[in-house]
Amino acid sequence: MASNPEEIRKHQKLYLFIGCVLLIFTGVTVLMTTIDLGTPGVGPSDIAAGLAIATFKSSLVALIFMHLNSEKKLIYKFLLFTMIFFAGMMTLFVLAKLDPITFSFYH
Secondary structure, X not given: OXXXXXXXXXXXXXXXXXXXXXXXXXXXXXXXXXXXXXXXXXXXXXXXXXXXXHHHHHHHHHHHHOOHHHOOHHHHHHHHHHHHHHHHHHXXXXXXXXXXXXXXXXX
């Protein structure tokens, strides 16, 4: 924790800078809704761009405001496991959606 006024001002400047960056990228996210990236409507490129911006913004919040940039290595192991589990679950959902076999209980 910061104990003297100089350190507090340094942290204050960092928080204000990150807040401005988040505000700017919120504006970029809103502007992305007006830009057509190739496919009419919402396409895969629109979703990928939106997720990339959201990932960047959430990483800034987690690293700076939640102070994860100074954590021990164990927290990163838990985060890595969580990301791998999440990616596996999303893969299962996509594979289930792409399954050509359809079965109706009521037919």
